Amino acid sequence: MRRVDSLFARLFGVFLVAILLAHALAFAWFSHYGRPPPPPAPLQAELMRPPPPPGPVLRGPLIVLGFQLLTLIVAAWYGARLLSRPIQQLSEAAERISDNLDSPPLAESGLPEARQAAQAFNLMQRRIREQVQQRARMLAAVSHDLRTPLARLKLRLEQIPNTQLRTRMDQDLQEMIGMLDATLRYLHEQRSSETPQWLDLQALIESMVEDAQDHGADVRCQGHCAPLRAQPLALRSCVSNLLENALRYAGHACIELNDSPEVVEMRVVDRGPGIAAGQREAVFEAFFRVEGSRNRNSGGVGLGLTIAREAARHQGGDILLEETPGGGLTAILRLPRL
Known part of the structure; x- marks a missing residue:
């Protein structure tokens, strides 16, 4: 009984009905138009008979083929919709838990295959949540x-x-x-997971720059950008790590803001020693430090850029490093406008 109420059975039934209906229409047409023509009438009667009226432009075969085509298109559309709906629901649920692990579970309804997939997905979400909670307890310990x-x-x-x-x-x-x-x-x-909210990034950066200047740091900010939807704490951590990284290794920094309808870009420019091109991706790995920074005066732990990039990627953005024209390093933070 469960096999009858399955996705395969429903799809097979839809296409079977469509095929039977199309062939039934074809059979009806051939039964009506496929009869042999009547015998020829005598010549005199043929001459006296008025000419037959002109036939329709669309003959019977075209009408039947049109019905067949329309039936198969409707059946294919319904079958594809029926097949893709559970997959779309799984995709939306996966996207939700990627942003918030505590999002509502997936509804366990529909066909047996869809219910089984939803149950497995919800079980996976619960296990991930339990592991995260266990790790939080371990961190506290x-x-x-x-x-x-x-x-x-x-x-x-x-x-x-x-x-x-x-x-x-x-x-x-x-x-x-x-x-x-x-x-x-x-x-x-x-x-940590935050709900995105409207944030004035320019005001946040200007506040951080003023705090750094009060502590004697050589840092300035230029450019403008409109508020955007973002995770405030994660974004503040990201900007703070980029700024601290520039001040630690170069002693100064310049933050440039560029705004567009799709992307907000922040550049942290310094004139320090820079990073070799072959190591600009490696520095985003946890606990990685370039050789020039392995000293007690300037060397960090090797997690600042890792934290910054992960915070940016959690919000759909990314961080790239490139050489500053004339020497130095430029950290580029790009955030999409959600």
């Missing part, structure tokens, strides 16, 4: 369990009489704490 011994180590450093050794160990400890904070922030950025 790691954050607490690691900070406690690090704090004890920091207190015990004060008891070391050798000043030079104490200074070096304190630098190592601060680097470990920085790596821990950056790693936790990176994992938090991966699991």
Whole structure:
């Protein structure tokens, strides 16, 4: 009984009815127009008979073939619609959970195949949500369990009489704490999801530039852009990482805004050492650092650009790196207008 109420059975039934109907129409036409002609009348009677009226422009075969074509087109349209509807629903549901993992589950209705696919999809969504929640609990545990011994180590450093050794160990400890904070922030950025809302990107950037200038940073902003729909916290994190990256390695930055009906573009331009062309994609990998940055004064953990690109891609955008004319690095953030 379940096989009768299946997608294959319905499609087969639709096309079977269409074929039978088309052949029935053809059979009816041949039964009506396919009779043998009457015997010839005598010559005198033939001469006295008035001429037959002119036949229709569309003969019987054309009408039947037209009905057949129309029937097959309607059947094909209905069959394709019936087949594509569950796939379209799955595609829309997958797009929803890519933006928000807590989106409503897919309705488990329709044909058996569609119900089975919806059940499997909802099960996958629940398992992913459980894994994300488990990872969040692990992050909280790691954050607490690691900070406690690090704090004890920091207190015990004060008891070391050798000043030079104490200074070096304190630098190592601060680097470990920085790596821990950056790693936790990176994992938090991966699991966080925001609802897009209208955001004045220009006002956000100008505020960040003013804050950096108050701390003595050489940074300026130019250009204009209209508000756009975006994830505020993710976008702020993205811009902040790009700006901090430029100030860390170049000591200065210039933010340029370019607006268009389809895309908003932000350029963070610096005149620092730059990055070789072969490493401009590798620097977006987690914990990757170019050789020139592996020092305590300027070298970061290697997660800033990773966090920035993932935040941009979560909003449908991307970040690219290119050489600044005359030397330096330009980070380009492109965001679509949703």
